[in-house]
Every structure is written in C-alpha cells, then in structure tokens.
Amino acid sequence: MSLVKQVEIENQLREVISRLIIEIDLATNQGRLDVNLISEDAWIPILKEVYQCPNLTNLNRKHKNFPGIDLGDEQDRVAFQVTSSTDIEKVKSTLEQFKKRNYKNAFDELYIFTLRAKQKSYSQDAIDKVVEGDFLFDAKEHIIDPGDILAAITGLRLPAQERMLQEFRAILGDVEASVKELNSPENAPYILVSNLIKVTPPSVLYVAELCIDEESTVAAARRDFNYKGKHPNKHLLVRFALQLAGLDCHGWVLHENRIFSFYDMEKESAFRSIVDIGSIEELMTEDISQHELLEYQNLFKYLMKDTLRDQLIAFNVNWSKYQNQFYFLPDEQSSDQRREEWIGKKLARRRVYERKYQTKDPSKVAFFKHLSFEISFLDVDSQWYATITPSWYFTWNLYKRNRFHDDLLSKQKRLEHNHSVRDQVRFIGYFLANKYNETDLISFGDLVEFQCLSNISLEENEELEKSLDEEDVNAN
Structure with a gap:
C-alpha cells in the first residue's frame, strides 16, 4: 500500500x-x-x-x-x-x-x-x-x-x-x-452569510537551508532565556536563534532542514543569521500551495496560520496551542472588559473579553472569559478561504486554561442560539477584514454570501437581521 x-x-x-x-x-x-x-x-x-x-x-x-x-x-x-x-x-x-x-x-x-x-x-x-x-x-x-x-x-x-x-x-x-x-421561484430569496471568508496570501515566499551553530545557540539560550534543557528540538533551536538575533516571530515552517517563510529572508537580518545566504530562494506561492505532494500543501497552510499569529498579536489576539484557537486579550491587563466596534447593519460594540469575579468574594477573580475562534484554510479552485468557528476560552491568568473551562463553556453554549453563533462569525469576519497593518502579509476579504431561500418572508428576515444588531448593542 x-x-x-x-x-x-x-x-x-x-x-x-x-x-x-x-x-x-x-x-x-x-x-x-x-x-x-x-x-x-x-x-x-x-x-x-x-x-x-x-x-x-x-x-x-x-x-x-x-x-x-x-x-x-x-x-x-x-x-x-x-x-x-x-x-x-x-x-x-x-x-x-x-x-x-x-x-x-x-x-x-x-x-x-x-x-x-x-x-x-x-x-x-x-x-x-x-x-x-x-x-x-x-x-x-x-x-x-x-x-x-x-x-x-x-x-x-x-x-x-x-x-x-x-x-x-x-x-x-x-x-x-x-x-x-432553495432558489426555486416560489420561495423568497435573501442573502445568507457563511462562515467562509476570502483570504489573499502573499504572492511569494522564501526558502533557505538552515545553518545554525547549535552549541553556541544553546549556550546563549541558557544565558539569556534561562533554558534548562540539553538538546532542544529543531523548532525550538530555530526559535532561540531568531530571538537571539532580535526577531520574535512565528511565521516560519521547517521541512527537511529548510526553513520556509513569507518574510523576505534577503532583507531580514535575523533570518540571514540562521541560514546559508547563498541558498535563499524566492518562490511563487503556487509552487508550494499547489504542489503535487500533500505535505507541501499542508506546509503552506501551517505557514498561513503561523504568520497570522504574528499579525493578530498586534491587535491583542493571542494563540492558544492547547485549545488550537485564537482568543481576545484585554487591551490593558488591568481592564475588566474589552469591547470592539464593528458594523453589521449599523455600528455596534461587541464584548470580546471580560474579567469575572467570585460571587462570594467580589474582590477576587473567578476567571477570565475570552471570545475565541478556530480558523482553518481551504483552497477551492485556487481561491483561498478561511473557515471561522467561534467559541469561548476561559482562563485563570489570561493565558492558561481554567480548570473549570469545560463546565464554563458548556454553560455558555446553553445560553447561545444559532443566531448568536452566526453573529459571532459576522463579527470575527469583520474584525479580520478591518484590523490590519501596512506590513501585514495576509489579508482578508468579506465573508462569503449565498443567496438562499426560506419559509420566512423578506420582511421577517429583515426583522431578524435588525434584532441581531440590536442584541449586539444592548446585550453587550
């Protein structure tokens, strides 16, 4: 086989x-x-x-x-x-x-x-x-x-x-x-927003052979980062080397002693310090994303997600390796709440983070509640999309998973209806499309819309849309 x-x-x-x-x-x-x-x-x-x-x-x-x-x-x-x-x-x-x-x-x-x-x-x-x-x-x-x-x-x-x-x-x-x-004439059409969002990846990426002095890198990691291990794996070694060179980023992937990244290795001195400069090669994105071997296609998807980690941290959206999700942090660690403005049918504000206090002792924090979302990348006829799956992440120190996380999540889910989840998707899609810096390498478009039909009338559907936006303003 x-x-x-x-x-x-x-x-x-x-x-x-x-x-x-x-x-x-x-x-x-x-x-x-x-x-x-x-x-x-x-x-x-x-x-x-x-x-x-x-x-x-x-x-x-x-x-x-x-x-x-x-x-x-x-x-x-x-x-x-x-x-x-x-x-x-x-x-x-x-x-x-x-x-x-x-x-x-x-x-x-x-x-x-x-x-x-x-x-x-x-x-x-x-x-x-x-x-x-x-x-x-x-x-x-x-x-x-x-x-x-x-x-x-x-x-x-x-x-x-x-x-x-x-x-x-x-x-x-x-x-x-x-x-x-649903497109049959006897039904009333309306626009349905899916959880698919259009994505535009960079047009080029870079690949080079790794060239790292492991012994000196580990010694420096022990000195500067208090590293206690003996032989770090290749990924951790590269991360140490980049940090020692002044670059703390996640947007790179290793494969067969080569490093792949959307960052320009010719211009970025930190990358030049860990690779064989003569081996740096610029590739068209399609060379990897459309490669006949699935391992390269998957490598490209990992690279997209890891590069997105770098982009979103600038907007206080962190990555949880344990949950495999992005989640919203407070703008200030001392803040009790964080709200983000967005536009659905009209301008609204959505709560994306909240510090929850104990009922018996309001001076003590019970847990932190973060809006979170999973994201995965999908190629359909050479057009890239991301699927957005919203959820909630409950922590005890803004980063580590709260020991009651599953119970808290279950209670939260019982309070939500389908339209609540739908609206979370709309908000996250808006956030991804509108929060960006000029240096960002990955850009997002609008959520994909489908013309669908329902047993409800257009007037009823408009009332539903209106109620969703009012809920966003009032409930949060």
Missing part, C-alpha cells in the same frame, strides 16, 4: 467532511432541517462499515417519523439518532424517548449522531439522571459526529477508505443540491 496514496485519501476525506459540516451548518442555521432527512439514508453505508452493522435500515421507512431514533439494525441491535442539534437537551430528549418506548427490548446500543461538530463535552451526570441505569449510554462513546467517523475510517484498509470517500462525496452532493433547491 502506498503511503502517499494513504495520506492523499485521508486528506481528501478531511476536506470533504469539512465542506459537508459547513454546508449542514449553513442549512441548519436557517432552519433547513430537511438536511437531516437527506442524511438519514445517505449515512447508512458509512455507519454500516464503521460500526459493523450490515443490516442497518431507515426505521422511518417502517413508520413515518419513528419516535426517538432514525436508523436501526435489529439483528445486531444497534440504533442511531441522526440530528443536526448538538446540545445536551437534544441528547436528554432522545434518551427519554428511548427509555419511554422501551427500545432497549429491540436495541442494546444507541448512538446519537450529530451532523455538525458536537460539543467538546457533555454532562454524564445529567445523562445518568435520565437513563437511571435502564441502559448503558456513555457520552464520550455514544455521542458521535463526522469527526469521530473520520477517525474511525482512518483505521480501515485503503480500499474501504476509498469507498467511504465516495459515499461522503455523494452526501455532500445531496446536501449542496438541497441548498440549491
């Missing part, structure tokens, strides 16, 4: 699943729950293979809107609920139906399959209160999403992975077709 082929299939799987989640988010956020019905049948071949239930069928074919569960293999006694809802209330209501209707007599295992990315955690205590020991349901095992399916597929043999890739492409095609059907 070709390792390159294996990596290629896995990357294609990741890309098609990412696009599928975006399309389902797009439809669900506008109340288009018919994507659930599309997916019930479409996911059967994939679930059959991954969960070894060859007799899996759509239970709704037996009884319209089969209460509580959608798919089932009565021979191997496995059932699935397919839903675009990801909150704990949906989980609890499904379990209540399963228990109330005594489905345990027909099925030993129940999986709740969320078509969108599930929450990071679910309260097992809340689940146990519903189940009451009537049947086994482990939130970590039995609540699954496309990411879990992808993880399971990567453990299959290559031919099975190729079959699954074709099935995913078929599902994506069905969902995209469903969204396009």
